[in-house]
Amino acid sequence: MKIAYLGPAGTFSEKAALETGDQQSTYLPMASMPAVITAVETRAVDLGILPIENSLEGAVSVTLDVLIHETRLRICREIVIPIRHMVVAKPDVQLDTVEVLYTHQQPLAQSRRFIERCLPNVPTVAALSTAAALVEALADERRAAALTTLHAAERAQANILAYDVQDNNNNRTRFVVLAPEDAAPTGDDKTSLMFTAKVNRAGALYEALAIFAQAGINLSKIESRPAKAELGDYVFLVDIDGHRHEPVVAEALQKLAQIAGTVKIFGSYPKFRG
Ligand SMILES: O=C(O)C(=O)C[C@]1(C(=O)O)C=C[C@@H](O)C=C1
Numbered sequence: 465m466k467i468a469y470l471g472p473a474g475t476f477s478e479k480a481a482l483e484t485g486d487q488q489s490t491y492l493p494m495a496s497m498p499a500v501i502t503a504v505e506t507r508a509v510d511l512g513i514l515p516i517e518n519s520l521e522g523a524v525s526v527t528l529d530v531l532i533h534e535t536r537l538r539i540c541r542e543i544v545i546p547i548r549h550m551v552v553a554k555p556d557v558q559l560d561t562v563e564v565l566y567t568h569q570q571p572l573a574q575s576r577r578f579i580e581r582c583l584p585n586v587p588t589v590a591a592l593s594t595a596a597a598l599v600e601a602l603a604d605e606r607r608a609a610a611l612t613t614l615h616a617a618e619r620a621q622a623n624i625l626a627y628d629v630q631d632n633n634n635n636r637t638r639f640v641v642l643a644p645e646d647a648a649p650t651g652d653d654k655t656s657l658m659f660t661a662k663v664n665r666a667g668a669l670y671e672a673l674a675i676f677a678q679a680g681i682n683l684s685k686i687e688s689r690p691a692k693a694e695l696g697d698y699v700f701l702v703d704i705d706g707h708r709h710e711p712v713v714a715e716a717l718q719k720l721a722q723i724a725g726t727v728k729i730f731g732s733y734p735k736f737r738g
Contacts, residue, residue, distance in 0.1 A: 466509040474595035474616030480639040538646035539731035553609035566597040567611040578629035646731030653707040660725035
């Protein structure tokens, strides 16, 4: 099994990939999240891992937008991992002498409190991942630091200036595993999908959700994203309990297809159970 993830080695995505695969698996670090999708679509790899939701910051919009607009790949598994951020630099740099901070946008948002208090006037430079941020900081001639993972810091034998700078110690990110097909039913599954309303009128969303309520199907997530056509047009994303091949779920999805504008099923897969 070949698995693509957002690299370089040392990212949280690598950790999620290692937990997804086994000792026979091989792992391919990619430069960006869309590149992970392309690697699976072109069969360069069998599976791709993408972060979809964080307990502090909510949706990872790149992943949602790729699922909504760009790919026909399906979610075949989910995995949740704890997220700890470290401030890391070369040995001669101290917290009060940091001149520039390299960071991916998610860790920065998840560590807002620490940054405001301890690195208030330090300019940030955007990086494509936590591990990429460290590579760039270590190559910078200024007194640069990175928001990165413990694993990346240890691999690079770099100096950790501050530990666990995330706003909350319960910080966790949910990743999805993408493949050409979703998973077979296990009896403890969920289904992720999106739909749009056919017409923008009173009760349209209510009627769509009523289909699940009347079928006794629990919704574990709902959110909206811009449809990217007109201002005010939205796509609704929901996670429901059950597999799309279970008769009750299949019937509800059929009813939804009759009243919605578009419906796209991202996949059915086993619920993550720690
Ligand atoms: O940069 C990484 O290490 C990643 O795996 C990406 C990512 C994300 O984009 O959400 C994954 C988990 C954390 O929430 C922070 C960063």
